[in-house]
Amino acid sequence: MAGPHALSSAFEPSSIAVIGASDTPGSVGRLIYRNLIEGGYRGTLYAVNPKYDSIQDQPCHRSIEDIGRPVDLAIIATPARVLHNVTAQCGRSGVRNAVIVSATGRTLERRIIETARETRLRLLGPGSLGIARPGSGLIAALTRIAVKPGEIALVSQSGAMCSVVLDWAQTNNVGFSSVISLGGTVDIDFGETLEYLIHDPQTRYILLYVDHIRDARHFMSALRSAARVKPIILLKAGRHGRSDNNAPAADSAGLADRVFDAAMRRAGVVRVQNIDQLFFATKALSCGFRPRQDSLAIVSNGSGPADLAADRAKDLGTALVSLGSPTVATLERLGGRERGCHNPLDLGGDASPQLFRDAILALAEDAAVSNVLVILSPHALVEPVEVAQEIIDLAAQVRLKLCCCWMGGGQVAEARALLEQAGLPVFSSPEAAIELFHNISRFHHSQNLLLQTAGGGGAGTYRRTGGARVLIETLLNQRRHTLSAMESKALLRSFGIPVTHTTVARDATEALFIAEQVGFPVAMKVDAPELDSKSEAGGVRLNLNSAESVWTAYQDIVDAVRLRHPQAQVNGVAIEPYLYRPRAREFNVQVHRDPTFGPVISLGAQDASAPRTFALPPLNPVLARDLIDSAMPAAAQGPRSQAGTLNRGAVEQVLVSVSDLVCELPWVRELEIGPLIVDADGAVAADARVAIDHGLPAGSDRYAHMAIHPYPLHLIQDWKVGDGRAVRTRPVRPEDAKLLLAFFDGLSKESRYLRFMEDLQELSPAMVARFTQIDYDREMALIATTPDDKGAEQMVGSARYALAADGESVEFALVVADAWQRFGLGRRLMGALIEVARSKGYRSIFGDVLGNNAKMLRLMHGLGFLVQPHPEESALRRVVKPLHGK
Structure with a gap:
């Protein structure tokens, strides 16, 4: 029978023991114990410390075992040298959960984990600041900051970030339903915590600070489930690695961060890039600011601030809406043609409160306008307080989502305070306001991606998976790690991906006969599976139109490759039809295995230096289109300006098929289709390379290699x-x-x-x-x-x-x-x-x-x-x- 969540006893404890409670000023145990008393904790509270008979006028026990009854939650605030003994005592006495405040080394950490598992003791930490549930009077945390009740849950691996956010929240009158400091996440981590918050009626919004992820599948599953019902704002550290002096590490960190960003988009999460954006987003959520469309109108009393906002919007890809003709006509009557009635809208430095009001009412009549950023600079002839009051009145009357930017200091302080008290987001710089709008409005796009939970394959994939597995298992039995182009294409073809027909010639004579059978012109490519780039190795010849050119090209290819890569195993030369598609473009599809999230699909132009966009499988047509929309603008740029219309549907189908392949074949470690030639008639893989792994983790979950569970074809x-x-x-x-x-x-x-x-x-x-x-x-x-x-x-x-x-x-x-x-x-x-x-x-x-x-x-x-x-x-x-x- 179902009951409360497994962590309810940790986050809603009926009894708490503070081990290391103290009367010593400045001690950790004294602060946490005092917070629980002063916070009004309504459960049973025990102090544990062998040095005291009483603490803060309450009886003190010599050990957790002396209490004589099970305790829901123990806060362990003792020196590291006694942590293992204290943990063992907690386990023996039936403590269900423990928060370890102290930091530990790896050796001690492993001993504590082993001991806790033997007794089914759940651990939060080490290095945790603790837990706060202010609505329930539970402040079991190492903090001197008063935590106000609210609807936002803060979950952080960093205790320092908890402190920073709590300090900011106190100043900005923001409250929390929960503050959960995870620390080292050796046991209780993001996944279980999010599962608890899904069902927590006190929590409407969730803030996450992430340093690392221990279990990507559990994390993504819980994150996606939570994001369906509660907006999540996330900040992650380490976007560029931890060492500026190590270029490969920095490159790897950059790639990992782009993968993480793709995962968060797929999870329906809004990811912010810095602490200021986290603060702004938190304030917006507490104010109920939820723009529903990524389109914006800007109203200002100066062209400079408005242009700064427009520039930042363009940088972020936020669309400034085009105003309809009736709206423009109304604005011209209000402000005169000489001002220019376009978006952004400059009302002039002397704009009156009435002019601000009338302009916003005109925008509210335009169906294309959903959100308005109002910017005010403290011009000598403007009245910041009166304008603010007009905006406050309008916010309750119009359907628009209003966001404000009152620039300056003392002259606008009173007006800014009025806007804040009214629950309107207000900022001091246009860039910050635009970043907030962009981050919050992305929530709705991310939600659309989140709803595409189970792209996966359909019945077609179901029918062809068996044949593909036979191909892979045959190669695994041969102890092979890298497939030839012919084998790679056969694997792609088994999943319905169009490929060029390839035959490998073992000598120049065989190449002649194959070329005649294929028909001129042909393309010739070295068959050396270990080579990452056949072109750079001198192993590619294109558009060969005669037997003589094929004969010469064969030996030239073999000699060039052996000269540049003497250790490479050359099996021969692959011959295939040369595709002459003058209005086509060349794309590149890759799959690599991320250490955290498993298989990742990327798309970009065939040029190795071109930017790439990333997505986590499984993909369905909607998710494939999102990947294409992100990649196409960059990939479509370049010298081939005469390229014709591209068949996006064909690219979409290739991406979905690649996704099906990596979902159903966990042995695939790397895959590259390059080039994928695309024109108005369709797409075809001209070359391909696949690398496979032999060892896979044992277990019944056939999709254990995936961070997001795909469509389970085997069912x-x-x-x-x-x-x-x-x-x-x-x-x-x-x-x-x-x-x-x-x-x-x-x-x-x-x-x-x-x-x-x-x-x-x-x-x-x-x-x-x-x-x-x-x-x-x-x-x-x-x-x-x-x-x-x-x-x-x-x-x-x-x-x-x-x-x-x-x-x-x-x-x-x-x-x-x-x-x-x-x-x-x-x-x-x-x-x-x-x-x-x-x-x-x-x-x-x-x-x-x-x-x-x-x-x-x-x-x-x-x-x-x-x-x-x-x-x-x-x-x-x-x-x-x-x-x-x-």
Whole structure:
């Protein structure tokens, strides 16, 4: 049966022991113990220190074991030399969670972890500042700063960053639902903490400070789930590495940071680049500032500040909206043609409060304008306070999202304070205001990427994965690490990627016959799998039109490569048709394995110096288009200005197929398609290189190499019911929205009520998205489909589970079409769902069933579920099945 989250006893403890509590001024133990008393902690508080009989007028215990009863949370504020003994004592006495404030070395850290695991003691730290839940009076933290209650949760690996943010928040009247200092994350880390915050009713927004990630899959799964329901702002350190003197390390750090940025985009998270942006974003969230579109109008009483804002907007790719003709006409009547009524809008240094008001009202009438940045500079003839008051009044009247920039110091201080008190974001520089707008408005674009949870492959990939695995396994058996161009292309072709036909010649004579068979002109490329660049090695000849040129080119290629790379193994020369596409462009697709996030796909121009854009697989068409949109502007620049229209759909399909390949073949370490030749007619891979690994981590998760769980093709099953009708059970996909709606519409009123336990007339768009766009790592939805009279796929049943709050069990739901309720479909779906949950290691699966739903209760009993009274609703039954046994 599901219960509270596993970390509830740590973040909502009913009892706390401060080990190392003290009366010594300036000591860690004294400060934390005092914070708990003065914060109004409402649970049972124990002081532990063998040196004292009492502390701050409260009795003190000599050890945690002397308390004589289990404690939910221990704050360990002792010297490092006694940490291991104290941790062991906590474990023996039944302490459930411990915060280690002290920093430790690696050797001591390992001993503490081993001891904690033996007793199931959960650890936060080492080097943690502690936990604050001010709404509950819990200030178990090493801080002298008063923490105000609020709706923002702060989770940080850096104690110093916690202190900085808390100090800023106190000055800016920003409160927190939780402050959680993770420290070294040897045990409790971001993943579990985020899972707790998902279900925390006090938390509406989440701030993260990340130094490193220990478990990318768990981190991404929890992050994506949290970002679905609560906006997340993230700041990460180490974007350029830690050593300026080590160029390779700096390059590697730069690449890793770009991958991290791609991961955050995919997770629906807004990533900020510095502490100021974090502060601004925090303030905006606390004010409820949530611009919904990345389009902006700027209103100012001076051209200089407005131009600075426009320049920064262009730098960040934030669009300044074009004003409609009626809006321009209205603005001309207000300010006169001589001012220029375009965006940004300069009202003049002497702009009156009424002029500001009328201009903003005119913009509010323009459907294209959603957001307005109002800039005021302290001109002698302007009234900052009066203008601020007009803006405050307007904010409640218009649909626009308003953001303010009151430049200067003393002359605008009062006006700025008024705007802040009214809950409007206000800044002192145009650049800062634009950066805030850009960061917050990106949230909605990131949310769109987040909803593309399960790109993965469809039935086509399902059919061809088996053949691709045979190819890889054959090469693995030969102890091969790098595939030849011919083998690489065969692998790409097995996933539907268009490739040029390639044949390898072992000598010049064979090259002649192959060239004649292929047909002139031909391209010749050395077959030396270990070479990173065939061109740089002198191993490529293009547009050869005669037998004589092929004969000469063969030996020239072999001699050039052996001269430059004498150790390279040259298997021969590959011959293929020369593609003459004068209006085509050459792109490059690569896959590399990031140490943290696993496979990463990048796209750029074939030129090695060209910028690249990155994305984490799995990709679907929407995600592929986003990658293309980011890469195309840079890749389309260059000397080939006469390039024609490019078939973006063909590039999109190649990217999705590459994604399917790396999802289903975990042995692929590197992959490069270069060049990928693209024109209006399509795309074709002219050359390819694939490198594979032999050793993979053991385990049942076939997607363990992925940071984001892809579409689980292996769960597709085809079978027949008793009367011979074909049924396919498979995981749901985002594109199943129409199938789901038709299925729901076909359910009887009774079936709808039994499934949803309410008289639901229709599924909202949000519900459809929730049911079809899922994270397969923490939830599963299996649907049953069958061909209709016209051969089209129709949905006839669904079984799904979602991770419960305790993190160890899952809650299921089942519904079968009325006409299919007597053919064993429900039993089949539930059996498959139970096996998925068991393979994931969950402790149990449970569900709530109406007490009068006799058919469902009989099915559950037959599947081995225990039928129990519901803990809250007498009309319901709770059915539970342990998963640790067969």
